[in-house]
Amino acid sequence: MAKSLPRSPLAPAEFPALPAIGGVRFAAAAAGVKYQGRTDVMLAVMDPGTSVAGVFTRSATRSAPVLDCQEKLGGGTDQGAAILVNSGNSNAFTGHYGQSSVAEITAAVAALTDLPQTRIFTASTGVIGEPLPHDRIVAKLDELNAGLSDTEMKAAAEAIMTTDTFAKGASTTVEIEGKPVQIAGIAKGSGMVAPDMATMLVYIFTDAAYEQASLQALLSAQNETSFNCITVDSDTSTSDSLMLCATGASDVDATGNADFAKGLRTVMLDLAHQVVRDGEGATKFVEIQVTGAATDADAKIHGLAIANSPLVKTAIAGEDPNWGRVVMAIGKSGAKADRDLLSISFGDVLVAENGWVAPTYKEEQGAAEMQKAEIAIKVDLGLGDGTSTVWTCDLTHQYITINADYRS
Amino acid sequence: MAKSLPRSPLAPAEFPALPAIGGVRFAAAAAGVKYQGRTDVMLAVMDPGTSVAGVFTRSATRSAPVLDCQEKLGGGTDQGAAILVNSGNSNAFTGHYGQSSVAEITAAVAALTDLPQTRIFTASTGVIGEPLPHDRIVAKLDELNAGLSDTEMKAAAEAIMTTDTFAKGASTTVEIEGKPVQIAGIAKGSGMVAPDMATMLVYIFTDAAYEQASLQALLSAQNETSFNCITVDSDTSTSDSLMLCATGASDVDATGNADFAKGLRTVMLDLAHQVVRDGEGATKFVEIQVTGAATDADAKIHGLAIANSPLVKTAIAGEDPNWGRVVMAIGKSGAKADRDLLSISFGDVLVAENGWVAPTYKEEQGAAEMQKAEIAIKVDLGLGDGTSTVWTCDLTHQYITINADYRS
Incomplete structure (x- = not known):
């Protein structure tokens, strides 16, 4: 990792206060994947009823976690879901070993959370071509599980940083049928950023209920005019992932709701702009x-x-x-x-x-x-x-x- | 212009000794288009019988001289031809004024050389969007005409430099039917270099005779694997021009000759590599x-x-x-x-x-x-x-x- 970089002059004054999102809890831990003295793994666990949508890089050399996520998308919502992300190692171009690492991690998270392995999504970001020390991550799962809390979203944002000079978060509240619905997300990314279906790592959560296929269509469409419209250096990561999880905890069905779509766009644009503001070396x-x-x-x-x-x-x-x-x-x-x-x-x-x-x-x-x-x-x-x-x-x-x- | 830049560490030791090419003479002058204390205009005049081929940028915002050259390509060889190039101003994005400048210059060169205006080709390289002070160029035509010589090719190469840190030339001799045929060329370019049909300014001359349409086909084909295979920064100039003039002074018809094609490729690759070696800031x-x-x-x-x-x-x-x-x-x-x-x-x-x-x-x-x-x-x-x-x-x-x- 580069020497500690100064905070981008274009960064927001501070990390925003993010609301708790009903139905999802977060934890972060320091697994020592590569960095020392900082957190580098985040876990998010969602309750049953959660729709999960995702958009991923189209790179021909995309990483093992991306390939695994793409296979798992579109599954049912009767079970919960979990997302585990590490920084420091992208588990990209790591051959069959890379797939084994993903399998080891998702199996362990599935056992821990009592979820099927098909509902465990992972991402890895960092150096390409080095074996992921997945044992170090698996060894931290109990600690992560014990630490799960609906207030730890900022800690999750910090754990997935690589050359980022600030953690990125954004949120909004949308009123649907007189009831408030929350949307909040986190992102990482500052270099190797160019639009190709998805860019960087972005995780957005809402307590709205949303039919899965419709959620996927909404996310794909909005991605085209938000994350696919930013570029730092024209280079496209092998790990780019954007996921949107709708837990339904608010008991409000937002499927097809225009205000929800507008609120989601606000959060996506905010995060996309923050990635540009943290572009490597950016002053404008x-x-x-x-x-x-x-x-x-x-x-x-x-x-x-x-x-x-x-x-x-x-x-x-x-x-x-x-x-x-x-x-x-x-x-x-x-x-x-x-x-x-x-x-x-x-x-x-x-x-x-x-x-x-x-x-x-x-x-x-x-x-x-x-x-x-x-x-x-x-x-x-x-x-x-x-x-x-x-x-x-x-x-x-x-x-x-x-x-x-x-x-x- | 940037402060005087140090010679690229990747530059050849010195400008090569270029042979005189029968049927073409060169001159350079200091017209003060923008730079002071250096030459900035070159004139090449070719004898009757010269075939002229060219490949130009496909940029949608290409310069007035490029548009003018493209219109004139493919004409007969019974008359001679001339090429006038200035540095310091690209005469690009200069509206109708830009076309007038080209017309003024080509008319004056035509009068001077007793050639039809349709056989006068020009190029301009330098700042975009400023009116070309064509009067300063026209005022130097008598001096250029008086200085025409078959030994001034190096002076021509120097006159067309902008951010280049060294003048670029290359040559080879090909034997056809027991007779030597010369091919020699000059180029400029160091930034805004990326392949798009043609790149930078390149002028190549040979004393071989060559049927015009075949010469054009040969040049276009060889461009694809030489100048269209180099890139400094992915940016494409609005002025890129590559021209090849076959004067026929050797009385050897090289049309379709494989050795000639091979010799031409040597010269084109040599010049293309020199442009990369002068890439702005290049150390590798x-x-x-x-x-x-x-x-x-x-x-x-x-x-x-x-x-x-x-x-x-x-x-x-x-x-x-x-x-x-x-x-x-x-x-x-x-x-x-x-x-x-x-x-x-x-x-x-x-x-x-x-x-x-x-x-x-x-x-x-x-x-x-x-x-x-x-x-x-x-x-x-x-x-x-x-x-x-x-x-x-x-x-x-x-x-x-x-x-x-x-x-x-």
Whole structure:
């Protein structure tokens, strides 16, 4: 692990107060998987009636835990479920040994919690290609079980950190039929972050009841415009996992409820933005709003081409209003664009239009926008109604420092 | 322009001695387009009988000179041709003014050389979005014309540099029907380099005769496995141009000749590798050899995913034999891969196979490979016969320094 990194300048002031979610309890422990002197395993145990949905990386080299989770999705809700996550070792590219580690852990958790093994989900994050010392994790299960509490969600968020400089949590309350429903989640991620079906590790819990297949559809759809619209460095982890568990403890069925969907989106966007704010070496939080594209898909391609361009990201790091590099990124994206129809703004400052710099544009206005910690780049293609918003951070010396040293 | 940069540690010892190419003369001048105290315009004038082929960026926001060149390709060879290139300003995203600048310059060169305007090709490289001061270039045409000489190719190479730390040239001699044929070329490029039909500015000349349409087909085909297989930072310029001019002065018709094609490939690869060796901030030259892919196209996708991965490139900068990141890049590429069939070597050291680290692998062997200035990463997918080789460099602090400061 890298030397202890300073807290990101873009981090929220503090970890939010998360509500207890009826039907789910958390615990964290220090198993010494790799790190010393910190927690590195979290366990979440859900009551019977819990619907579990998940979205995972599509990487062709995805990890053993991801493959195992994907097999188990879609099961019944009459039994409870459990999630066990460790940091320090990703159990990825570990051959058949990796599958055995997952089997050992899930069998042990199943025995401990009296749940079927098919309802035990795991994730691992950290170094690739080293055998997971699963015995150390199994040895901590009794301690984890004894520590389970509905107030330990923050401890769980801390246990899954790797190069993260702050723990990430978010929550909201939604009123359905006059009754409050809670949604709260945690996430980890700061590098190797780019959208591919899912990104990083994210666990969201609600006490609403939700029909399983509908919950899966909702999560997949919302993922497309939240976690799949963020990128730190265009690299995609072999372990990316996003799970949503609906315990039903509130006795409110939220299936198909629009307010619930909206509340869920709030929590997902909040966590997604926190991951960007903890992007390795990030000093700027950048929102790229693309409008007027031929299609929404085209808009996203343009947005991600801008967000992933090293030249755009270094210009932002240097506070350089270098709109020429934005033009370059649009041009190379492969999605439809017409040089003479597109317009570009930094914040509310119109920079370019009609195939050239805007006649009203003054360089000092662009420079002032770039000095902000939160930057908006707005691109209108002038072609149609397609829109997309993506989020990223700048590319700085600190990213190089972290990744030229850290063995991940 | 960035402060004067130190010569790349990967640069060749010196600019090669280039042969005179019968039928083409060069000149360079200091027009003060942007830079002071150096040459920034080159002119090449070819005799009647010259076939001209070209490959250009597919960027949707490509520059006015690129659009103009594309319109003019494929014309007859009964007249000569001329190429004028300036550095310091790319004349890209400059609206209708940009087209006017090209028209002004090509008209003036046509008048000067007594060639039709349709045979005058131009390129511009440098800052995007600022009006090209074409008057300064036109004012230098008499001086350029007076200076034309078949020995000024090196001066031409120097005049088109931007952030390049060394001028790039390469040549070879091919024997056809017992007669020598010369091929020589120059290139510029060090950042905003990624394959998209063509990359950077490259001008290659030969005294062979070559039928125009066949020359175009040859150039397009060879571009796919040379300039389209290099990447510095995944960003694609709006000005990328590659041109090949066959003057016929040797009275040897090389149309369809295999030795000529081989000689051309030597020159193209040499120039392509020099661009990578001058990659912004580069300290390592990296060759990625992909074999065993389902198709050649898949092999190239994997190769470029590895070559463009910031996490792979920073690991190389840190001399970290972090093969887990290579696994990650293969996994995210989108091309076919099977985790348990692929193998990875650093140089001749087998690192991973059968979905895990190779039992014979010792970390110190991998570390020793990474300490070299020239690194080979070999990936075999174990799926089929598809192969591709791509070249890139590492991602260092110096890349950030250059691009967070340089207004390009």
